[in-house]
Amino acid sequence: MIHLTVWITILTFLVTLGFILWRPREINEAIPAAIGAIIVVLIGSVSLSDLGIIAETISGAAITIMATIVMAIVLESFGFFNWVAEKLAAKAKGSGVRLFWYVNLLCFLMTLFFNNDGSILITTPILVMLLNNMGLKNHQKIPYLLSGALIATASSAPIGVSNIVNLIALKIVHMDLWLHTAMMFVPATLGLLLLTWFLFLRFKKVLPKTVPTTVTGLSLKSYHPLKTGMQQTSEKDRSRFMRNVLLFVFAVRCSLFVASFMNIPVSVMAVIGSLVLLAWRWVYLKISPADMLKKTPWYIIIFAFCMYTIIYGLNNIGLTDWLITFMKPMVSGSLLHASVMMGTLLTVLSNIFNNHPALMVGTLTLMNMDLSLLELKIAYLANVIGSDMGSLLLPMGTLATLMWMHIVRKGKVRITWMQYIKITIVVIPPATLFTLIVLYYWVSWLFGGTLQG
Numbered sequence: 001m002i003h004l005t006v007w008i009t010i011l012t013f014l015v016t017l018g019f020i021l022w023r024p025r026e027i028n029e030a031i032p033a034a035i036g037a038i039i040v041v042l043i044g045s046v047s048l049s050d051l052g053i054i055a056e057t058i059s060g061a062a063i064t065i066m067a068t069i070v071m072a073i074v075l076e077s078f079g080f081f082n083w084v085a086e087k088l089a090a091k092a093k094g095s096g097v098r099l100f101w102y103v104n105l106l107c108f109l110m111t112l113f114f115n116n117d118g119s120i121l122i123t124t125p126i127l128v129m130l131l132n133n134m135g136l137k138n139h140q141k142i143p144y145l146l147s148g149a150l151i152a153t154a155s156s157a158p159i160g161v162s163n164i165v166n167l168i169a170l171k172i173v174h175m176d177l178w179l180h181t182a183m184m185f186v187p188a189t190l191g192l193l194l195l196t197w198f199l200f201l202r203f204k205k206v207l208p209k210t211v212p213t214t215v216t217g218l219s220l221k222s223y224h225p226l227k228t229g230m231q232q233t234s235e236k237d238r239s240r241f242m243r244n245v246l247l248f249v250f251a252v253r254c255s256l257f258v259a260s261f262m263n264i265p266v267s268v269m270a271v272i273g274s275l276v277l278l279a280w281r282w283v284y285l286k287i288s289p290a291d292m293l294k295k296t297p298w299y300i301i302i303f304a305f306c307m308y309t310i311i312y313g314l315n316n317i318g319l320t321d322w323l324i325t326f327m328k329p330m331v332s333g334s335l336l337h338a339s340v341m342m343g344t345l346l347t348v349l350s351n352i353f354n355n356h357p358a359l360m361v362g363t364l365t366l367m368n369m370d371l372s373l374l375e376l377k378i379a380y381l382a383n384v385i386g387s388d389m390g391s392l393l394l395p396m397g398t399l400a401t402l403m404w405m406h407i408v409r410k411g412k413v414r415i416t417w418m419q420y421i422k423i424t425i426v427v428i429p430p431a432t433l434f435t436l437i438v439l440y441y442w443v444s445w446l447f448g449g450t451l452q453g
Contacts, residue, residue, distance in 0.1 A: 037306035045313035061167030111155035128411035143203035177260035191435030346386025
């Protein structure tokens with residue numbers, strides 16, 4: 001009976017993952033995840049008491065991410081992202097190379113200020129519109145869109161709050177947000193710079209030498225936040241308003257780290273920030289916050305809970321025990337081995353199974369390895385690098401890249417999996433390995449070989 005339960009649990013995981021990646025008829029990924037979670041509960045791989053632990057583990061992460069998405073939706077109502085795209089075209093000053101670097105900087109900041117999925121969902125359609133309006137050919141659009149997607153997804157590594165799975169994993173390893181950032185921001189950012197440089201070298205010959213300095217039509221569908229009677233305010237006032245909004249979002253982001261340092265739930269500050277921004281929109285645009293009930297992707301909470309339930313079932317049937325036996329000899333005793341081996345393992349698992357379940361499995365495995373505190377922290381951060389950056393080797397490695405493929409095709413930009421892989425096979429492995437090695441040296445220097453607390 002136990003043997004049958006094990007096989008049903010494994011089969012449920014594989015079938016659920018298959019449906020999530022395949023998404024027949026554009027089925028919402030939360031549906032197969034929910035069905036899979038129900039099955040593992042019914043067969044006894046996950047108990048009712050386990051469900052309470054799972055809910056407690058993911059609740060803070062889910063609330064934080066949802067609050068962040070609400071803020072992004074509000075900014076979209078303001079026309080903020082279309083305004084940024086217009087500024088992007090102006091800042092490029094007619095240079096296709098300069099536009100490349102600005103696009104990647106935008107995608108990096110979008111993920112830092114919001115999250116990787118929000119960055120893909122909001123930035124990609126605007127970039128497609130921008131590039132289409134510039135009159136670029138299909139092969140000239142790919143460098144901007146693909147590099148932007150890779151940087152947007154990988155940029156969830158420097159700070160743990162930019163990815164719901166990272167936040168869940170933080171909870172599992174009992175790690176504060178500020179400590180994650182202190183240990184990870186420098187190596188992950190250096191890794192992103194190297195990745196961007198590799199992408200630039202790879203695309204250098206394809207990038208257009210010149211691009212239009214002005215574009216039209218980006219703001220046609222956006223609200224204008226400042227009106228006096230029938231007269232719209234000047235562009236100067238509009239720019240000032242957008243900068244004030246950006247400063248507020250930056251302040252909210254900083255408050256998350258202050259809250260973490262002071263042992264205040266990060267989710268509390270995220271919710272307060274989103275409520276203030278909603279009120280701000282209500283005053284300026286007269287739009288009730290009620291529209292958030294429809295616009296907010298609440299299914300993300302269901303998806304995260306159900307996927308973690310399935311992974312918890314795999315943990316209960318002994319999957320992590322097998323991984324412990326396999327990995328512990330390679331991880332114990334050397335921080336460099338801990339970083340490189342765990343990062344490599346998560347890269348492989350993420351590209352086979354997708355990074356969401358891979359990071360959860362990897363984190364649960366670490367918690368049962370009986371590692372020293374510093375080994376645990378550095379191995380966890382290596383997991384994050386593998387799942388956020390190494391996972392980009394294949395389009396199926398992350399849900400964000402799968403969504404990106406769908407969005408660009410909908411925008412009539414043609415790109416195949418083979419075109420994607422021809423780029424990533426060259427840039428992702430060396431950038432990931434570099435980041436893992438820098439992580440080891442940075443953490444070793446930062447803590448001098450010891451970590452307290």
